[in-house]
Amino acid sequence: MSVPLYQAKAEFFRTLGHPARIRILELLSERDHAVHELLAQITIEPSNLSQQLAVLRRTSLVVARREGGEVRYSIAAPEVRDLLISARRILADLVHVDEDPTAAPSPKTAR
Amino acid sequence: MSVPLYQAKAEFFRTLGHPARIRILELLSERDHAVHELLAQITIEPSNLSQQLAVLRRTSLVVARREGGEVRYSIAAPEVRDLLISARRILADLVHVDEDPTAAPSPKTAR
């Protein structure tokens, strides 16, 4: 009764689909961080950060360990780093042209 | 460019975070498809498929062109293929061991 592969993939990508979670993963892909260190880099409430860390933990993208008074997080699978790099490449390519004044007058389909 | 990079990344991943969209991208990464061909492969209402295609179009992951009576879609950036492959690798690794202790270990996921 395993989930179809394409659905597992979708879930996986959805997990990456949050600015704070992306930042966390990028910081962690440089080196391990304690929560208060992440907090110093990311503008977010502590409880919110904790929720996002919980999401990443649940999906096994990161692992946490208590070290004395603090909790340190690390990337669980090194491949995640590759994926973030892949994404960077695609984005550089797909450069979101936010606004093109010469573009045809299409209705504003803001998301 | 007005959007922080990590936010653009999050948006990008969120776009991939839907089962139908993943299937569309996988089918398109094999070859171009007309909408009715996609419809034959994916179990989804025509209008829903159209909505998902619109999402992929908006984010420039696919492009559409009318060809007589049908509309054909193709992958916009070839790198998307690489990304899907990266994801496949990670998933094979991270085999989601949700919280089902009775689950079979390392099931083979068909697609």
Next chain:
DNA sequence: TCAAGAGTTGAAGATGTTTGCAAGTCATGT
């Protein structure tokens, strides 16, 4: 011109996700 097939769009209810507050746990220092 009309009918039919192929797609798209708008709208709205159902579903999910995000955020921040209040309250709680844990470990260390006094």
Next chain:
DNA sequence: ACATGACTTGCAAACATCTTCAACTCTTGA
């Protein structure tokens, strides 16, 4: 034992996404 700093959790309001229906556009064939 108590206070404090470092985190986590439960929860509800705010917000976003998904799905479907009905209505609409385009193109081809009769």
